Amino acid sequence: MTLGAVALGMALALGAPTPLSAQDAPLKVVATTGMIADAARQIGGDAVTVHALMGPGVDPHSYRQTRTDIVAMVNSDLVLRHGLYLEAQMEDFFAGLGKRKPVISVAEVLPRDKLIAHEEYADKFDPHVWMDPQLWSDAIVAVRDALIEARPETEEVFRANAAAHLEEVAALAAYARKVEATVPQEARVLITAHDAFNYFGRAHGFEVLGIQGISTQSEAGLQRVSELVDVLVSRGIKAVFVESSVSDRSVRALIEGAAARGHEVSIGGELFSDAMGEDGTYEGTYLGMIDHNMTLIARSLGGSAPERGANGRLAAGR
The missing domain is CATH 3.40.50.1980 (Nitrogenase molybdenum iron protein domain)
Known part of the structure; x- marks a missing residue:
């Protein structure tokens, strides 16, 4: 049974x-x-x-x-x-x-x-x-x-x-489509904890690189972290993203690896990947979740988007 x-x-x-x-x-x-x-x-x-x-x-x-x-x-x-x-x-x-x-x-x-x-x-x-x-x-x-x-x-x-x-x-x-189109072509690289953003990448012309695979159950090996550090340094990528439902440990390992090679990388912010925001908030709805992600990605990677998002409803300072 x-x-x-x-x-x-x-x-x-x-x-x-x-x-x-x-x-x-x-x-x-x-x-x-x-x-x-x-x-x-x-x-x-x-x-x-x-x-x-x-x-x-x-x-x-x-x-x-x-x-x-x-x-x-x-x-x-x-x-x-x-x-x-x-x-x-x-x-x-x-x-x-x-x-x-x-x-x-x-x-x-x-x-x-x-x-x-x-x-x-x-x-x-x-x-x-x-x-x-x-x-x-x-x-x-x-x-x-x-x-x-x-x-x-x-x-x-x-x-x-x-x-x-x-x-x-x-x-x-x-x-x-409007806000992601403002991100410079050379900055269209989204690096996150796991491969949750491939459909976003396909829709908006971004290269998406996850430390782990499609499932968070896959292992993030040292070789994968090393490979992504090489990408950060060689391409001058300035921001990576953590996820609300995944530990930030592997993302911080990337930042530390890049720093050891003289390249400064910051956390562009926290994206909602496999779960939405807190109940009772705009980000706790599907519309708010995606609005948050799209706005944050565009603003963190050199594009332009309203700070409070598509409908002016995003929490201030996110």
Whole structure:
């Protein structure tokens, strides 16, 4: 028996009920990541209650479901997960849960020709699709369709809310194109803790270099750090970035390595990679997360962008 089956069996043994919600009660949705939870809230409005498993600063690559998570998912009407092997430690659990209730992998609907293939594993793809707002729009549509399937009598509301949210995302994508275009060509190198920004790089013409691979579970070896120090020094790169959900230890090793060779590198700021900002803040929404990243990257690498972002809502001094 797999670990996922054991975990699911434990929840069922606790007597957790799995009835469908009454039609006049909000649809109970559990989402793995904050980005998916935000999409469900934007589309569902008052017709849904959304519980996000992974909060600010949580790394989905290494996350394992807790007992509380299991009970929440078993009691839900709908589970929304990312897929593309992002929630790697929960694969077995979702396989078992999917036999008992709807478990939708929202990123799995994206056309394979729009995805970035994994360099080392056949038929595996970079899961960080939310870094390109235009691409993430397809995932938002998948969330909309899942909500409609679960609660068809509220379809009109879900479609209207989704259309409004997609307009906001399209406006943010346009802002991103505008501000990233101001970054000088020679400065279009984004170095971060792990390869979470390849879709951003493809969309905006940046070279993206991560100390670790696509998953934070990969090792950042001394050779990789040495290689990136060479890049920093030889190309005169002045800024690298830390991530909110990944330790900054390897990034600081780069800075120290460059300093040992007489080249000064600073931290350009903290980017949101696999998780959004704090709950209740603008940066704790998908729009705020991406606005923060796009604005910070442009300003730190020699481009121009408003300090408070696309809508003047970013926290001052970020």
